[in-house]
Amino acid sequence: MSVKVFDTKEVQDLLKVAxxxxxxxxxxxxxxxFQQIVHRLLSDVFKAIxxxxxxxxxxxxxxxxxxxLGQDGEAALLAAGIGLEKYLDxxxxxxxxxxxxxxxxxxxxxxxxxxxxxxxxxxxxKIDINExxxxxxxxxxxxxxxxxxxxxxxALVECWHANSKGFYSHFDPTxxxxxFNLRGAVRTGADGKYEFRTLMPVGYGCPPQGATQQLxxxxxxxxxxxxxxxxxITSDDHRKLTTQFNIEGDPLIWDDFAYATREELIPHVVEKxxxxxxxxxxxxxxxxxxxxxxTPRVQGKDNQIVNRPRVSATA
Ligand code: MBD
Ligand code: FE
Numbered sequence: 345m346s347v348k349v350f351d352t353k354e355v356q357d358l359l360k361v362a363x364x365x366x367x368x369x370x371x372x373x374x375x376x377x378f379q380q381i382v383h384r385l386l387s388d389v390f391k392a393i394x395x396x397x398x399x400x401x402x403x404x405x406x407x408x409x410x411x412x413l414g415q416d417g418e419a420a421l422l423a424a425g426i427g428l429e430k431y432l433d434x435x436x437x438x439x440x441x442x443x444x445x446x447x448x449x450x451x452x453x454x455x456x457x458x459x460x461x462x463x464x465x466x467x468x469x470k471i472d473i474n475e476x477x478x479x480x481x482x483x484x485x486x487x488x489x490x491x492x493x494x495x496x497x498x499a500l501v502e503c504w505h506a507n508s509k510g511f512y513s514h515f516d517p518t519x520x521x522x523x524f525n526l527r528g529a530v531r532t533g534a535d536g537k538y539e540f541r542t543l544m545p546v547g548y549g550c551p552p553q554g555a556t557q558q559l560x561x562x563x564x565x566x567x568x569x570x571x572x573x574x575x576x577i578t579s580d581d582h583r584k585l586t587t588q589f590n591i592e593g594d595p596l597i598w599d600d601f602a603y604a605t606r607e608e609l610i611p612h613v614v615e616k617x618x619x620x621x622x623x624x625x626x627x628x629x630x631x632x633x634x635x636x637x638x639t640p641r642v643q644g645k646d647n648q649i650v651n652r653p654r655v656s657a658t659a
Contacts (some may be wrong), residue, residue: 350394359387413555420456420652422556424602425567429453436648440639447491448639451648452604454586455574457512458504460656462529468539470623471503471528474521478508479543481624483616486635488536488577495536496638499579502529505545505572514655517551524659541622544630547571547596560601567601570594575636582638583646589634 349355360366363383367374392398413419423429433451440446463469472479484503488496504527506512513521526545530538550557550567560567571591578584589609590597597605611634619629641647 346397348394350391355390359383359390362386409555409559412558416551416555418551418554418556421550421554422559424453424455424604425550425556425560425565427603429455430603432650439647443642445639445642447637448583449585449587449635449637450606450608451586452588452606452609453602454576454650454652455588455602455604457515458574458576458654459514459524459527460654461658462502462504462524462527463659464500464529464531466531467533467537468541469528469530470541471524471526472541472543473523473525474507474513476508476520476543479545481619481626481629482542482544483539483619483622483624483629483631484542484573484634485537485539485631486633488532488538488579488636488638490582490638491640495532495534496579496582497532497534497536499532499536499538499577499582499638500529501532501538501636502576502578503527503540504574505542506548507543508546510546510548512548514657524657541624543625545571545573545591547594550601565601566599568596569600569602570596570605572604573634575634577636577638579638581641583641583648585636585638586648586650587636589632591632 360383363379363386364374365379365383367379369376393403413422430453433453436451488499488501490496504512507516507521507526509518509520511518511521513523513525513527526542528540528542530540532538548569550560557567571594572588573591574588576584576586587609588604589611590600590605592610592613597610611632614631614633616629616631617627619625620627622629
């Protein structure tokens with residue numbers, strides 16, 4: 345069937361009424377921006393069906409897939425896996441470049457597994473609450489500075505990462521983790537320093553029976569990430585930074601299903617001793633120095649704040 349109907353008046357009229365494009369919104373809840381976006385996305389789908397001769401069976405497979413995606417609660421996971429979240433970063437990077445903003449620690453995607461509400465400590469926090477026999481001790485520390493290299497006091501450094509199974513507390517199907525295990529928040533002092541005492545994470549893998557992995561299977565892709573640690577860094581006088589680093593040496597560093605790896609975000613892992621004095625579980629531990637450079641606000645505004653639904657909990 346190689347009929348082409350997209351450009352007919354019937355179809356173009358259908359797209360307009362279905363999205364209520366240009367509708368009178370004065371007396372109802374319609375929203376012009378929403379109508380514009382839905383009209384465009386619907387048009388792109390209709391056009392693709394025409395161009396690629398997508399069959400009714402294929403369309404219904406796709407519609408049904410959306411049901412499974414919602415049932416599995418994986419829409420934000422899929423957004424990472426199909427590069428949509430990376431694409432938003434590429435656009436933010438380009439917007440920064442366009443106004444000459446550079447010099448900060450690179451951003452990279454937030455991912456779907458942040459939980460707000462971790463207890464805030466001054467300067468240093470030990471965040472491994474639950475035992476994890478497979479995971480060795482890890483110190484993550486650094487200094488938060490501005491683009492002139494001056495320490496930033498009063499910055500809130502939040503971090504979150506997986507355990508030795510690649511699972512995050514609050515989303516762990518094994519039930520092995522409680523509360524804010526491997527999630528922390530530290531306020532920097534006058535020296536701008538922060539430190540987390542924790543355990544070495546292992547890379548994440550998508551739930552094997554979930555909708556995201558199902559789509560990736562159809563593409564012949566894996567759904568794994570290298571070991572990594574997420575950060576939010578918030579300061580009144582700077583832009584909020586969303587970033588991560590990868591654990592040096594992980595074989596998936598340049599094969600991340602979510603495309604979050606950046607050259608500048610692979611700090612060295614250094615073997616140290618003296619962990620006992622720090623309250624680590626063995627005297628030998630690994631140390632990662634990750635210094636963070638925040639960028640100034642743009643005309644007093646934080647233009648990189650992202651509002652999206654996030655889980656929150658109380659410690
Ligand atoms: C993760 O831990 C993650 O960071 C992303 C982006 C997607 C799935 C799991
Ligand atoms: Fe993650």
